[in-house]
């Protein structure tokens with residue numbers, strides 16, 4: 001216990017934070033071409049690690065602004081309802 005490490009609940013958090021800066025606008029996809037179904041996106045939002053970095057869904061979400069926004073909103077909503085529940 002030499003070092004006190006603050007480990008986040010998910011190693012993906014830094015990636016999501018970076019995507020927030022760039023991804024929200026970097027990959028416009030007005031026609032939602034190639035987008036997974038909403039329920040797939042919801043599952044991704046709930047547990048991104050279940051998909052893995054090599055998964056096509058992961059690839060897509062990190063390269064599609066609408067999908068990334070969807071995931072971000074789901075993640076935020078989860079956090080907020082968690083706070084509200086206290």
Ligand SMILES: [Zn+2]
Pocket residue numbers: 029032033034035036060061064065066067068
């Ligand atoms: Zn998409």
